[in-house]
Amino acid sequence: xxxxxxxxxxxxxxxxxxxxxxxxxxxxxxxxxxxxxxxxxxxxxxxxxxxxxxxxxxxxxxxxxxxxxxxxxxxxxxxxxxxxxxxxxxxxxxxxxxxxxxxxxxxxxxxxxxxxxxxxxxxxxxxxxxxxxxxxxxxxxxxxxxxxxxxxxxxxxxxxxxxxxxxxxxxxxxxxxxxxxxxxxxxxxxxxxxxxxxxxxxxxxxxxxxxxxxxxxxxxxxxxxxxxxxxxxxxxxxxxxxxxxxxxxxxxxxxxxxxxxxxxxxxxxxxxxxxxxxxxxxxxxxxxxxxxxxxxxxxxxxxxxxxxxxxxxxxxxxxxxxxxxxxxxxxxxxxxxxxxxxxxxxxxxxxxxxxxxxxxxxxxxxxxxxxxxxxxxxxxxxxxxxxxxxxxxxxxxxxxxxxxxxxxxxxxxxxxxxxxxxxxxxxxxxxxxxxxxxxxxxxxxxxxxxxxxxxxxxxxxxxxxxxxxxxxxxxxxxxxxxxxxxxxxxxxxxxxxxxxxxxxxxxxxxxxxxxxxxxxxxxxxxxxxxxxxxxxxxxxxxxxxxxxxxxxxxxxxxxxxxxxxxxxxxxxxxxxxxxxxxxxxxxxxxxxxxxxxxxxxxxxxxxxxxxxxxxxxxxxxxxxxxxxxxxxxxxxxxxxxxxxxxx
Amino acid sequence: xxxxxxxxxxxxxxxxxxxxxxxxxxxxxxxxxxxxxxxxxxxxxxxxxxxxxxxxxxxxxxxxxxxxxxxxxxxxxxxxxxxxxxxxxxxxxxxxxxxxxxxxxxxxxxxxxxxxxxxxxxxxxxxxxxxxxxxxxxxxxxxxxxxxxxxxxxxxxxxxxxxxxxxxxxxxxxxxxxxxxxxxxxxxxxxxxxxxxxxxxxxxxxxxxxxxxxxxxxxxxxxxxxxxxxxxxxxxxxxxx
Ligand SMILES: Cc1cc2nc3c(=O)[nH]c(=O)nc-3n(C[C@H](O)[C@H](O)[C@H](O)COP(=O)(O)OP(=O)(O)OC[C@H]3O[C@@H](n4cnc5c(N)ncnc54)[C@H](O)[C@@H]3O)c2cc1C
Ligand code: SF4
Ligand code: SF4
Ligand code: FES
Numbered sequence: 001x002x003x004x005x006x007x008x009x010x011x012x013x014x015x016x017x018x019x020x021x022x023x024x025x026x027x028x029x030x031x032x033x034x035x036x037x038x039x040x041x042x043x044x045x046x047x048x049x050x051x052x053x054x055x056x057x058x059x060x061x062x063x064x065x066x067x068x069x070x071x072x073x074x075x076x077x078x079x080x081x082x083x084x085x086x087x088x089x090x091x092x093x094x095x096x097x098x099x100x101x102x103x104x105x106x107x108x109x110x111x112x113x114x115x116x117x118x119x120x121x122x123x124x125x126x127x128x129x130x131x132x133x134x135x136x137x138x139x140x141x142x143x144x145x146x147x148x149x150x151x152x153x154x155x156x157x158x159x160x161x162x163x164x165x166x167x168x169x170x171x172x173x174x175x176x177x178x179x180x181x182x183x184x185x186x187x188x189x190x191x192x193x194x195x196x197x198x199x200x201x202x203x204x205x206x207x208x209x210x211x212x213x214x215x216x217x218x219x220x221x222x223x224x225x226x227x228x229x230x231x232x233x234x235x236x237x238x239x240x241x242x243x244x245x246x247x248x249x250x251x252x253x254x255x256x257x258x259x260x261x262x263x264x265x266x267x268x269x270x271x272x273x274x275x276x277x278x279x280x281x282x283x284x285x286x287x288x289x290x291x292x293x294x295x296x297x298x299x300x301x302x303x304x305x306x307x308x309x310x311x312x313x314x315x316x317x318x319x320x321x322x323x324x325x326x327x328x329x330x331x332x333x334x335x336x337x338x339x340x341x342x343x344x345x346x347x348x349x350x351x352x353x354x355x356x357x358x359x360x361x362x363x364x365x366x367x368x369x370x371x372x373x374x375x376x377x378x379x380x381x382x383x384x385x386x387x388x389x390x391x392x393x394x395x396x397x398x399x400x401x402x403x404x405x406x407x408x409x410x411x412x413x414x415x416x417x418x419x420x421x422x423x424x425x426x427x428x429x430x431x432x433x434x435x436x437x438x439x440x441x442x443x444x445x446x447x448x449x450x451x452x453x454x455x456x457x458x459x460x461x462x463x464x465x466x467x468x469x470x471x472x473x474x475x476x477x478x479x480x481x482x483x484x485x486x487x488x489x490x491x492x493x494x495x496x497x498x499x500x501x502x503x504x505x506x507x508x509x510x511x512x513x514x515x516x517x518x519x520x521x522x523x524x525x526x527x528x529x530x531x532x533x534x535x536x537x538x539x540x541x542x543x544x545x546x547x548x549x550x551x552x553x554x555x556x557x558x559x560x561x562x563x564x565x566x567x568x569x570x571x572x573x574x575x576x577x578x579x580x581x582x583x584x585x586x587x588x589x590x591x592x593x594x595x596x597x598x599x600x601x602x603x604x605x606x607x608x609x610x611x612x613x614x615x616x617x618x619x620x621x622x623x624x625x626x627x628x629x630x631x632x633x634x635x636x637x638x639x640x641x642x643x644x645x646x647x
Numbered sequence: 648x649x650x651x652x653x654x655x656x657x658x659x660x661x662x663x664x665x666x667x668x669x670x671x672x673x674x675x676x677x678x679x680x681x682x683x684x685x686x687x688x689x690x691x692x693x694x695x696x697x698x699x700x701x702x703x704x705x706x707x708x709x710x711x712x713x714x715x716x717x718x719x720x721x722x723x724x725x726x727x728x729x730x731x732x733x734x735x736x737x738x739x740x741x742x743x744x745x746x747x748x749x750x751x752x753x754x755x756x757x758x759x760x761x762x763x764x765x766x767x768x769x770x771x772x773x774x775x776x777x778x779x780x781x782x783x784x785x786x787x788x789x790x791x792x793x794x795x796x797x798x799x800x801x802x803x804x805x806x807x808x809x810x811x812x813x814x815x816x817x818x819x820x821x822x823x824x825x826x827x828x829x830x831x832x833x834x835x836x837x838x839x840x841x842x843x844x845x846x847x848x849x850x851x852x853x854x855x856x857x858x859x860x861x862x863x864x865x866x867x868x869x870x871x872x873x874x875x876x877x878x879x880x881x882x883x884x885x886x887x888x
Pocket of ligand 4 (some may be wrong): 724
């Protein structure tokens, strides 16, 4: 068996993985990146609308600063975020955008002078300042006080990923593409690398490293109907869950994006509404201002998706052979705008559903889009309970998003997180030594080889595609935007049964090479188990917070549930273990978000008492020592000078 | 009326010793708005579990799924069967290394091109986290973006006569990449350096200018414009030498 060693092994070549790899390479660490696909095809490339940073160059962003960005992020999270991490993020986002400009991203920039725009459904003229001309500009996104989302047309993920990958090439960092990490190699609380399967020829290889970094993106495909790429099947979070010690956090926090197109579920960016697009119902009536008079179409995603669903439940949806939907209207933005700044959107609508947004309404409905939850890490990106394992990007729960992430904050998180966590990985790696225990590696590799043999040689068993479809059918039916005890109980029962059945899958074809059916079969147990964690976490959380919305518990309960769900699966044949930790230090006290329903149960404990218990309790749950103590990056009460302004 | 589609698909698995390249036929019924992405997945899940092909974004954004569809290189995910006759022939893209059935190795080829062309901004400047970014005119940013939009699908190379004859030809995608960086004022490479890079038989001189690439590029990149921009730029250089 081949063994490949390096200082750092980065699993995932999207924006998060590549930025972290670059940070390590710049610190003279030998890095190898693994990816299921060529790096530029990673799902980061599909991000359209942009990334948030409080540069404040556009006139509609004037006066913006990291504190306001932080406030929006914490409110957006429905107070589920770790406020210190949100602060680290907001403080560094402007630097990250400028750095990407330095590396070559052709950001759209400020053009001085008057310009017609649409704000809250009405035409308006804004005048951009001369002194800001040529600096990175921004567009509006949901849940923000300022125009803050930096962009290159509606291909932001593409340009930023291409620029990042150019840098990877420049630094000579090898990317082993068409490789799938199947299992981490670990013992006694220390991670040593991963067992990997080549999707070119099926070879099983072990990669050993001083530090292992998981940056594998989201798991959206478990839902079937999702805006995510077809490779987003949760294989990275499954790596962590398989260890039995590393917890997945807040898996019940699933984001549904208001505008997936019908059919095909392809995303059209929030930038559409940011640029003035509006939502209409079956009567072509604009309903959002009735629900959300202030933010209208630009409330946070959880709120807009809920309102849309609510409105459809009132019989105001448009019936179609592909299910019910609403309309998005972009016609008033005009041809020029729709073929430049929203060109991908235009092309997607034309090619995939034959709708011309210049003249027609676009059929949309809320669609699974993003996972706030994921591998729980501390503020340095170090995984709970497993030394030498780091995680970042969508797969991680670093936790700046809590129970709802703001549009434009995820792409920004990958780059900021990569910059910050990448440095921490390098620091850790320099001090670490590599114990190349080949027997340990072989032991883990053998597990995978046995699994493969079993899948191929079982005389009879389940069909993997059928199981996959059953999982997504359950999630779509009972673990969607609105949840109830009844539905979630049905879902957990059904999913637990499927988890058992995944142990008896039969792969029809034994063709050597990538064997696509075998690849899916190797992932299915992870998909089923994560689906179960989503449903079970949702069933147990008897409140509504951000994207987790319980019809039977409509209040956000800060007294009982101002915490983060942690789920581990220590006995692979048993049931998972759930525990809860405090969300992190509170600086902004829990309050009303400024949009959505204001149904809350206040916390009885004082903020001081809540904060006091954080270091001890989080440590108990497995948080490893951070390079700086908890709280060093969270200046106290800076928000007080801004709250008036953001009203 | 619902049609029955006949997919004739090229099959070959290089991991099987002595495997014979062949064409296999699969029949499926056509559903509304069916595209080649959904069709191939149905064929794989219902009829040919070992069928290899590549899709990632299934939204015409990532460039994974280029293949020859009835003789034309294009993106599978974006192709509706309703635009095609009942008989649909699928072949892998020529020019690139074959990985199996419809899957080819475009990733490695494009990484090679990036290395060869040093596809990054060449600058002596260090990044200063405290400093404002360099200003750029929005019109120029949009112009660079036009070339940056290439998704490295490889259709242009598959459709190019020169590329089939000269495997080291940079192709439209490679030339476009150079154009993108020449346009970018942040890149401090000199005209002489650009000249070295493109004025070879593998570069602009190899291109016969029939613009098959422009015709097949699924992102409708302004390839013609970029080529003439490079040619214009280069025509002034030898005089200076
Ligand atoms: C359609 C769409 C549009 C979006 N638009 C925006 C936007 O405008 N703004 C915004 O802020 N956010 C947006 N998002 C969210 C954002 O794009 C993602 O959250 C972000 O790009 C994730 O980046 P990542 O680096 O964490 O993961 P990814 O870019 O998904 O990369 C994951 C990498 O891991 C690799 N990988 C996965 N599993 C394995 C394995 N087992 N072994 C080896 N390699 C593996 C993959 O090959 C890939 O290279 C959008 C998301 C979608 C779906
Ligand atoms: S113009 Fe013709 S020869 Fe030149 S790159 Fe395009 S297809 Fe190839
Ligand atoms: S230039 Fe066009 S056809 Fe060629 S690789 Fe780029 S996107 Fe594809
Ligand atoms: S799958 Fe991404 S372009 Fe077709």
